[in-house]
Amino acid sequence: MGLAILLIGTRKGLMIARSIDDRRTWATNDFQFLNQEVYSVAVDTRHDPPRIFAGVGSGHWGPLLTYSDDLGTSWTEPKEPAIGFPEGSDASVARVWQIQPATADQPDVIYAGVEPHALFRSDDRGQSFALVEGLWENPDRPSWVPGGGGACLHTVLVHPTDPDDVMVVMSAAGVYRTRDGGASWEPANRGIQAAYLPEDQRFPVFGQCVHKVAYHPDRPQRLFAQNHFGVYRSEDRGGSWTAIESGLPSNFGFSLVVHPHQPDTIYNFPLQADAERFPPEAKCRVYRSENAGASWEPLSAGLPKDPYYAAVLRDAMVADSGDPAGVYFGTRLGEVYASRDGGDGWSMIASHLPDVLSLRVAEVA
Amino acid sequence: MTSRLLLPAALRRYAGERAEVEINSGTLGAALDDLAERLPQLERRLRDEQGRLRPHVLMFVDGVSVRTGAPMETPVPDGVEVFVAPAVSGGNR
Numbered sequence: 001m002g003l004a005i006l007l008i009g010t011r012k013g014l015m016i017a018r019s020i021d022d023r024r025t026w027a028t029n030d031f032q033f034l035n036q037e038v039y040s041v042a043v044d045t046r047h048d049p050p051r052i053f054a055g056v057g058s059g060h061w062g063p064l065l066t067y068s069d070d071l072g073t074s075w076t077e078p079k080e081p082a083i084g085f086p087e088g089s090d091a092s093v094a095r096v097w098q099i100q101p102a103t104a105d106q107p108d109v110i111y112a113g114v115e116p117h118a119l120f121r122s123d124d125r126g127q128s129f130a131l132v133e134g135l136w137e138n139p140d141r142p143s144w145v146p147g148g149g150g151a152c153l154h155t156v157l158v159h160p161t162d163p164d165d166v167m168v169v170m171s172a173a174g175v176y177r178t179r180d181g182g183a184s185w186e187p188a189n190r191g192i193q194a195a196y197l198p199e200d201q202r203f204p205v206f207g208q209c210v211h212k213v214a215y216h217p218d219r220p221q222r223l224f225a226q227n228h229f230g231v232y233r234s235e236d237r238g239g240s241w242t243a244i245e246s247g248l249p250s251n252f253g254f255s256l257v258v259h260p261h262q263p264d265t266i267y268n269f270p271l272q273a274d275a276e277r278f279p280p281e282a283k284c285r286v287y288r289s290e291n292a293g294a295s296w297e298p299l300s301a302g303l304p305k306d307p308y309y310a311a312v313l314r315d316a317m318v319a320d321s322g323d324p325a326g327v328y329f330g331t332r333l334g335e336v337y338a339s340r341d342g343g344d345g346w347s348m349i350a351s352h353l354p355d356v357l358s359l360r361v362a363e364v365a
Numbered sequence: 366m367t368s369r370l371l372l373p374a375a376l377r378r379y380a381g382e383r384a385e386v387e388i389n390s391g392t393l394g395a396a397l398d399d400l401a402e403r404l405p406q407l408e409r410r411l412r413d414e415q416g417r418l419r420p421h422v423l424m425f426v427d428g429v430s431v432r433t434g435a436p437m438e439t440p441v442p443d444g445v446e447v448f449v450a451p452a453v454s455g456g457n458r
Contacts, residue, residue, distance in 0.1 A: 060421045060451040061375070061410035079405055084414030092413035 001322045003365035005071060007052060008336055008350060009038030009315075009358035014054055016072045017350060023326050023340045026349040032072065036064075040315065042099035043362035044125070046107040050364045053126060055096025055112070065096050065112060067126050071364060083112055083120050083129040089136075091116060098315070099126075100156040106163050113153030117144050117170050121182070132182045135168065140187065140206050147171025147209045147228070148274075154314060160217040167223075167238060172209035175225070175238050188238030195229035196274075212256045212314045216263035224266050224293065226256035226314075228274060233293050244293025249280035255317035259342065260325050264292045267299075267319070267327055267343060269312040277311045284308035286317075286329065288343050302346035303337060310335070315358040322363070330356025366390040366443045370400070372407075373450055379407035388447065393426060394437030396447075411449065421452040 001022050008015040013033045017026040033056050040055030049069050056064040065082040066075045085091040098113035110122040112129055118136055120129035135141075144151065152171055159165035164181040167188065174189040187206040194201070194208045209228035216222070225232040225241065230251050232241040245251040250270040259265035266289050271277050279285060285298040310333035320326040327343050330336040334353035339346045367387045372380055380386050386404065388396040394416065401408040411422055418424065418436045425431070427445040441447060 058375075058410075060419065062413060062419050077406060081405075081409055081414060087415065090415065092415055092417070 001320070001363050004320065004322075004326075004361060004363050005043065005052070006328060006336070006338075006349075006359065006361045007041035007043065007054070007072075008330060008353065008356060009041045009054065010330075010334065010354040010356050011037050012354040014038045014041070014056075014072075015350060015353060017336075018071075023320070023322060023338065026338070028350055029072070032075075037095075037357065039357050040096050040099045040112075041358045041360045042101060042110075043360050043364065044101040044110065045362050045364065046101060046104055047125070050362065051125060053099040053110070055099055057095050063093050063096050063114075065099070065126070065129070078127055080128065082122075082126060083114065085118070086131060089131070091118070093118075095150065095152070097152040097154040098156055100158065102158045103160055103163060105161075109163075111156040111158070111166070113156050113168060113170075115153070116151040117141065117153050117173060119153055119156065119168055119182070134178065134183045135176065135185050138176070138185050140173070143207070144170065144173035145207070154211075155213050157213060157215060157223075159220050161220070165220075165237075167213065169210050169213045169225075171211065172207060172228070174206045174208035174210050175213060176206075177238050188234075189241070190239065191234075191241035191243075192225065192227055192232055193230050211254045214256050214258045214266070216258045216260075219263045222263065222292070224256055224258060226253050226268055228252065231256070231268065231293065244289070247289075247296035248287055249298075252277075253312075254314040255312050255329065257317050257319050257327065260319050260321045261323065262290070262325075265290045265342070266293065267317065269317060269329060271311050278309045279311075282307035282309060284310075284331075286327070286343055286346075299339075299343045299346070301344060302339075308333075310355075313355075313357055316356045318359045318361050320361045320363070326361065328359055328361055330359050332356065368396070368441050368443065368445050368447055370396075371446055371448045375451065376407060376410060376449065379410065380404055388441070390441050390443040392437065393424070393431060393439040393441050393447070396441050397437070421454055423450040423452050424448065425450075 004019045006017040042053040044051045095115040100111045102109035112120040119132040122129045155169035157167040176185045223234040231245040284303040310331040317329040332355035336350040425448040
């Protein structure tokens with residue numbers, strides 16, 4: 001791997017780490033967007049030079065979706081706001097939760113998920129975004145409720161070969177899928193529980209607080225989900241879900257990542273419970289399954305041995321495309337750990353940051 | 366017929382590092398509509414895309430807060446100061 005960059009979005013700014021030695025060491029630059037939350041970051045490598053994005057927010061001055069074509073040296077804010085609800089919709093973007101480049105076949109398409117629950121699409125590489133009206137007009141929307149972090153659309157999954165097949169994940173509305181390019185959307189939550197509802201209402205059509213969904217591009221029909229109490233797999237692209245949490249110390253957590261080269265290998269970072277958002281037994285451990293969730297193993301070599309009380313949030317775990325694959329996670333303690341051997345061993349590559357909200361990594365040269 | 370918009374340090378970068386900029390007299394809404402043409406990056410940090418004052422932005426016209434009622438209808442007489450401040454409620458955790 002040549003030049004790799006790791007974008008580290010935190011509660012109070014953005015740090016960019018660079019590695020030129022196949023991810024053995026990482027150098028960080030100046031902290032950017034001071035005192036502003038960076039809930040979403042993205043690297044779009046479909047063009048040369050690559051474009052990196054940041055969804056930046058201030059508690060006072062509103063959200064900003066900005067990009068850089070020089071790997072973060074300078075940032076562009078379009079004259080017209082890149083993202084915003086249309087006039088008359090009576091809604092305004094509170095936070096940009098996700099920035100997701102589409103497939104290589106649509107090199108200018110970028111999706112953005114925001115709060116309140118909405119999806120935007122750009123056809124000009126992020127210069128401007130338009131509301132995906134089909135989801136906004138979905139008849140279920142008035143019944144969607146916010147999760148603990150807000151009414152967020154936090155995950156966008158574009159089918160690798162069918163650009164009309166897109167899935168979104170929202171807290172607390174659950175998984176929705178369109179097969180017609182966004183004109184119509186259907187919930188895809190069958191089998192996912194909403195453990196916080198009355199017992200006879202725990203499997204609703206929608207309303208689940210699904211925290212993250214991931215898939216491998218070689219197997220787009222298979223999805224993995226980390227739910228608000230529950231870890232699941234679907235073999236039919238969300239048609240139904242089966243629990244795969246046996247062997248985990250807890251079924252609560254936020255993050256979930258699929259290995260870039262092994263479709264059966266997944267990672268998560270369990271937390272004890274929604275009211276105890278700490279690693280089980282206060283042990284800093286990533287869990288890995290190499291058989292699509294049939295069994296799990298803890299990974300802790302190189303991770304802190306002292307009691308650890310920091311959580312990993314939904315977008316703070318990623319994998320790179322290296323060989324062997326690198327896996328990264330950032331914690332609410334402001335630390336970033338990296339493995340360059342698929343999770344067998346770990347080392348800390350950044351520390352003393354504000355709590356980590358978002359990570360993305362890519363080879364850029 | 367103009368008034369003065371006084372900016373906190375965090376917003377001056379969007380006004381050429383100035384601590385204040387001229388705005389039109391009239392209503393606050395019309396003054397900010399005009400500001401959006403001249404300094405769009407500044408204006409969008411004061412109002413959302415529906416033209417509403419952002420929830421954690423304070424504005425005082427001639428010393429009087431415009432948070433309640435219809436802020437954009439507030440008269441801005443010629444020569445007064447319009448003071449902008451971040452509300453203490455809006456800080457990051």
